[in-house]
Amino acid sequence: MLQIPGEVPPGPGHARGGRGVTDWVRQVDVADLGLPVDVPSTALFTDQYELTMLQAALKAGTAERRSVFEVFTRRLPDGRRYGVVAGTGRVLDAIENFRFDAAVLAFLRERGIVDEVTLDWLDQYRFSGDVWGYPEGEVYFPGSPIMRVEGSFAECVLLETVILSILNHDSAIAAAASRMSSAAGGRPLIEMGARRTHELAAVAASRAAYVGGFATTSDLAAGFRYGIPTVGTSAHAFTLLHDTERGAFRAQVDSLGRGTTLLVDTYDVTEAVRTAVEVAGPELGAVRIDSGDLLLVAHRVRRQLDELGATGTRIIVTSDLDEYAIASLAAAPVDAYGVGTQLVTGSGHPTASMVYKLVARAESSDPQAPLVAVAKKSTGGKTSVGGRKWAARRPDAQGVAEAEVVGTGPVPAALADHQLLVQLVKGGEVVAREPLDVVRDRHAAARARLPLSATQLSRGEPVIPTEYVHAPSGSQEVPGAAGRRPLPRGPQSL
Amino acid sequence: MLQIPGEVPPGPGHARGGRGVTDWVRQVDVADLGLPVDVPSTALFTDQYELTMLQAALKAGTAERRSVFEVFTRRLPDGRRYGVVAGTGRVLDAIENFRFDAAVLAFLRERGIVDEVTLDWLDQYRFSGDVWGYPEGEVYFPGSPIMRVEGSFAECVLLETVILSILNHDSAIAAAASRMSSAAGGRPLIEMGARRTHELAAVAASRAAYVGGFATTSDLAAGFRYGIPTVGTSAHAFTLLHDTERGAFRAQVDSLGRGTTLLVDTYDVTEAVRTAVEVAGPELGAVRIDSGDLLLVAHRVRRQLDELGATGTRIIVTSDLDEYAIASLAAAPVDAYGVGTQLVTGSGHPTASMVYKLVARAESSDPQAPLVAVAKKSTGGKTSVGGRKWAARRPDAQGVAEAEVVGTGPVPAALADHQLLVQLVKGGEVVAREPLDVVRDRHAAARARLPLSATQLSRGEPVIPTEYVHAPSGSQEVPGAAGRRPLPRGPQSL
Known part of the structure; x- marks a missing residue:
């Protein structure tokens, strides 16, 4: 039965009924489901070169140099006004579980991928550095230092692939979801794209969609893993199974x-709606329309339902919807949208283009050695800005964001209270877990503080510019101890 | 170290050195890695409506009606000439592991998703029907019955989402990979897109890329899980970590x-190539170029390498390549292509549009009841062809495919030897497991039998038309026993 959010849920287990969407999963043992939950290791979600670079750095004596890697994107997908940070919570799980167990080590040895010295090092691996980042649900722009990973080169370089996989996928989905939820106004959106993407990507996509403003999902694994409210209607197969539509x-x-939702477009919609109300009475919960000219059909069905006295029966539309189709139905008598393909494929942009770049490293392995900014310099458009960065979103007098300010060196006093990075991992310990509802609310609030044109669907430039503030030349940071100390949230020098 | 396929692999564990790509994983205990391997249950990769339809059908007494579901697509992605079936092996794993364990049942009960009768039924669930399908690696066209699932309505309807998730994702990636491997001619392709997609989708994408003709992957999880040869080069971070590029x-x-591969575009390419050969000597394995005008730079680097005596040093290019960029480098002195984003996002088409439709079902729950063809009939473009189908690819006199013939009823004698469907599951038992190399070879052979224009990159219609042959009216099949008997590969009536 499709339960439209905002109403009282029917059963005792409906997570929106008070417990919040992340609580349920804690009650059951989930390790045996093959879901990416509490996995003993995420260490194989790694490109081989990370391990061979580690081996070479170990031999060269450079592996322990304190290093700062940053995740950022050089551009938003073409025409998009803002990005949405999603997946942070999954990144924290991945870092916590990033271990090389016996089976992985045996594989690496058998394949001859790295040498014994490196295998011994991996056997002891546990990330012990610090991670700062934009809190999940925040918006971002080109150059935003979305995540910053600090520690030895060796411990940080290994995390590149898994961090990027998660953030690039989840942020792409959340950005599409955010545009769709803007377009839908207050009407609820149902995520139903599991069948259009990898079965586990689907679970992460449901999570990201929820962050971006979706209300529910059809994916039971997402309900199980993340406590997202689940809903269901009916398929054409169910109607076809029976001898008659009425049956x-x-x-x-x-x-x-x-209160159920009947699917009314298997044969003739008008006849189906009449039959539906005859069978269920005017208390019928909802009808779903999955084909045809949705604008036209929704108007016709609404009129018919009202004439039949089913004035409370809602209309749910599904059928290859994207944010544009949703917006085009704003004036139609539609009560909820079900979105599949376009959601899980990022509505034309299935991946964010985030990269993970070394931006600063120590001059030697001495824990007291100062950091120096580094950056790729060759021509070809892939240059980066070196140095460990802070970021702040500068508001105008009305509190509306007017610039994303990214800098190295001291944070200007006027921006001190508008900084974006928060500490996520401290000395290897995750310090910033939070319920998904908090993330979802944060996204809505962050989007609301952008200029109004942020939610225009038309193609455009990023809705606020990114401004760079460079550190005074010669400024360097002398760390307390090899990248292990907690970083102050306040002013940070390079 | 990047090892270009076709050469003798260096280490004892290189899977191409004789054992085939699916053997390695059998040697280790993989269950504790959090990878989608041997998972006890795939039952949550399910949309909620499948369970609520089951509940309603159980109550109505229609759940046991013998049913035939088919997977097909109404169209190929815009401009594509053929599709590639991939993921079949993963579907077989998913079906085999589709069980509702205690934790899942507790979740469904707590959430009030289905009633106790249904929970009891799910507790006993084990697919006991038959599955036929195009063998993995085959090509397909609009209307091709890519997979056919037969059994009771109840047991088949539950598999919809997981089957579609796998086939839609994997086939989309394999289709892109196939175009890229055509474009690359004989040059090896390296899959390096893990960071651009969900971490587990990445593993499936590596597998699909291998099916489509890729040679290797950078993704260690794909090497571990599927035995795909893994390779690695070096990142800009490694160069930046050190005091000098030479260092x-x-x-x-x-x-x-x-024999390693040095990345030469961190600072100045010409200087880097000179330094690389000074450091490694003319025996240097390869250089990688990751930015700039690849055509121009590859020519310049080749000339420089040759002048330095490094005539055997290969050139690997990476940098947002797709099939068009690969084709444009056909005349460049490039030895291998590394492909990331465009591969794992299906090069513009991240999902296939396969659907899972009920095409026939029995008139009653009687195991002897005849099947009747069913199909959605409303307007709106989403109509289907009812009836259980066979498919054959008709060759011309030269053996080149000229039509995809899809029919119900008896198979014409001339097509009997050209049928496409093979049995994958028989009475619930998987009967068609095969090594990934067999699948990869099958794809290459199937593509080679298409008209030459199949591998043109320009947009076009499907390279062969789909023709429908309908069963004589009134023909019906009387099954032996409720969908459990093995289906003949030969002529099949509706």
Whole structure:
């Protein structure tokens, strides 16, 4: 039964009924489901060169140099006004579980991928550095230092692939979800794209969609893993299984109650709506329309439902919707949108283009050695800005964001209270877990503080510019102890 | 170290050295890695409506009607000439592991998703029907019955989401990979897109890329899980970690040998190539170029390498390549291509549009009841062809495919030897597991039998038309026993 959010959920287990969306999973043992939950190791989600670079650095004596890597993107997807940080919570799980167990080490040895010295080092691996980042749900712009990973080169370089996989996927989905939820106004959005993407990417996509403003998902794994409210309607197969459409509707109502959602476009919509109300009565919960000219059909069905006295029966539309189709239905009598393909494929942009770059490293392995800014310099458009960065979003007098300010060196006093990075991992310990509802609310708030044109669907430039503030030349930071000390949230020098 | 396929692999564990790509994983205990391997359950990769339809059908007494579901697509992605079936092996794993364990049942009960009768039924669930399908690696066209699932409505309807997730994702990647491997001619392709997609989708993407003709992957999880040969080069971070580029190259060569691949575009390419050959000697394995005008730079680097006597040093290019960029480098002195983003996002088409539709079902729950063809009939473009189908690819006199013939009823004698569907699951038991190399070879052979224009990169219609042959009216099949009997590969009536 499709339960439209905002109403009282029917059963005791409906997570929106008070417990918050991340609580349920804690009650059961989930390790045996093959879901990416509490996995003993995420260490194989790694490109081979990370291990061979480690081996070479170990031999060269450079592996222990204190290093700063940053995640950022050089550009937003073409035409997009803002990006949405999503996946941070999954990154924290991945870092915590990043271990090389016996089977992985045996594989690396057998394949001859790295030498014994490196295998011994990996056997002891546990990330012990610091991670700062934009809190999940925040918006971002070109150059925003979305995540900053600090520690020895060796311990940080290994995390490149898994961090990027998670952030690039989840942020792409969340950005599409955010545009769709803007377009939908207050109407609820249902994520139903599991069948259009990898079965585990689907679970992460549901999570990212929720962050971006979706209300529910059809994916049971996402309900299980993340406590996202789940919903369901009915498929054409169910109608076709039965001898008549009336028989199918009766079977569904008998079992699932009058509050259920009947699918009315298997044969003739008008006849189906009439039959649906005859079978379920005017208390029928909702009808779903999955094909045809949705604008036209929704108007016709609404009129028919009202004439039949089913004024409270809602209309749910599904059928290859994207943010543009959703917006085009704003004036139609639609109560909820189900979105599949376009959501899980990022509505034309299935990946964010985030990269993970070394931006500063110590001059030697001495824990007291100062950091020096580094950056790729060759021509070809892939240059980066070196140095460990802070970021702040400068508001105008009305509190509306007017610039993303990214800098090295001291943070200007006027921006001190508007900084974006928060500490996520401190000395290897995750310090910033939070419920998904908090993340979702943060996204809504961050988007609301952008200029109004942020939510225009038309293609455009990033809605605020990124400004760079460079450190005074010669400024360097002398760390307390090899990248292990907690970084102050306040002013940070390079 | 990047090892270009076709050469003798260096270490004892290089899977191409004889054992085939699916053997390695059998030697180790993989269950504790959090990879989607041997998972006890895939049952949560399910949309909620499958369970609520089950509940309604159980109550209505229709759940046991023998049913035939088919996977097909109404169209190829815009402009594509053929599709590639990939993921079949993963579907078989998913079906085999599709069980509702205690934790899943507790979740469904707590959330009130289905009633106790349904929970009891799910507790006993084990697919006991038959699955036929195009063998993995085959090509497909609009309307091709890519997979056919037969059994009771109840047991088949539950598999919809997981089957579609796998086939839609993997086939989309394999189709892109196939175009890229055509474009690359005989030059090897390296899959390096893990960082651009969900961490587990990446593993499946590596597998699909291998099916589509890629030679290697950078993704260690894909090497571990599927035995795909893994390779690695070096990142800009490694060069930047060291005080000089020369120091970085020396460190890499000292540790990984002269056969390694040096990344030469961190600062100045010409200077880097000179330094690389000075450090490694003319025996240097390869250089990688990751930015700039690759055509121009590859020519310049080749000339420089040759002048330095490094005539055997290969050139590997990476940098947002797609099939068009690969084709444009056909005349350049490039030895291998590394492909990331565009591969794992399906080069513009990140999902296939396969659907899972009920095409026939029994008139009653009687195991002897005849099947009747069913299909959605409303307007709106989403109509289907009812009836259980066979498919054959008709060759012309030269053996080149000229039509995809899809039909119900008896198979014409002339097509009997050209049928495409093979049995994958028989009475619930998987009967068609095969090594990934067999699948990869099958794809190459199937593509080679298409008209030459199949591998043109320009947009076009499907390279062969789909023709429908309908069963004589009134023909029906009387099954032996409720969908459990093995289906003949030969002529099949509706």
